[in-house]
Amino acid sequence: EQICRFASARHGLSTIILRPGFICDESVEFPATLRLLSCMVEVRDVARAHLAALECDARIRQDTFIITADSPLSRIDPLNFFADRRGCLEALYPGIGAWIDDGTLDPRTITEWYTIEHARQVLGWQPRRNFRLPEGGVGDVV
Structure with missing residues (x-):
């Protein structure tokens, strides 16, 4: 560059x-598409x-x-996301919490x-x- x-x-x-x-x-x-976030x-x-x-x-x-x-995470305050990943994702994608709760999705993998x-x-x-x-x-x- x-x-x-x-x-x-x-x-x-x-x-x-x-x-x-x-x-x-x-x-x-x-669930591999979670990386699209x-x-x-x-x-x-x-x-x-x-x-x-x-x-x-x-x-x-x-x-x-x-x-x-x-x-859509680029429009969310990172501090809010890291404090409550599940809540932020649920607000963006109603119903996603079920996949988080059953272990299909792990929002801890979203770090950036x-x-x-x-x-x-x-x-x-x-x-x-x-x-x-x-x-x-x-x-x-x-």
């Missing part, structure tokens, strides 16, 4: 840096982010973008998350796959 910044500053090259999270394919199923992104969304970067405003000379699923707001605003990029609870129960593809 420093070399890209240097090339932009010194030679006027356009360098757009994409920082994808943990990249998964479309076959990832619940923190750092995961589907490979097709990464490909769309690259296309958005190629097609973005030519006036962007150098910038960096986080590419992950859209996590990212905002994609900059990519959304500047590139017009929005991931198509984000975390959601399965409608029919554990094991449903989400």
Whole structure:
């Protein structure tokens, strides 16, 4: 990234840096999709982010973008989340508490998350796959 910044500053090259999270394919199923709340992104969304970067405003000379699923946790105070992970998740996803209580989901595994707001605003990029609870129960593809 420093070399890209240097090339932009010194030679006027356009360098757009994409920082994808943990990249998964479309076959990832619940409960592994819980990682979509923190750092995961589907490979097709990464490909769309690259296309958005190629097609973005030519006036962007150098910038960096986080590419992950859209996590509603980025709109929650981290101190509140770490104090009451179950409560925060239940407020976002009513019913998720049952999967936490039976051990299917472990919110302690969520230790970080990212905002994609900059990519959304500047590139017009929005991931198509984000975390959601399965409608029919554990094991449903989400």
